[in-house]
Amino acid sequence: MEKYELALASYTDAIRIDPTQPQAHYGLGLAYLNTKLYESTISECSIAIRLFPRYADSYNMRSTAYHMIGDDNNAATDRQKAKSIQLSPSH
DSSP, rough: HHHHHHHHHHHHHHHHHOOHHHHHHHHHHHHHHHHTTTHHHHHHHHHHHOOOOTTHHHHHHHHHHHTTTTHHHHHHHHHHHHHHHHHTTTT
């Protein structure tokens, strides 16, 4: 658990310095996912997606978080969106 606490602090600091970096929000979301803070995962992935809408990994992780809280409709929507991004020629 200690490594995730360090990751939470590091990504939070990175976001404080530059909140426009989707990778930092993705990383924070991943740390939240690994500590079972699913609502926070969804929030950070949503920010990453807003900043970089073609970030398929953010859709996949948000899908996992939605599934973990029992929201299978949104989980399926995000899985499909990630798949469409991955299959598009511009990916």
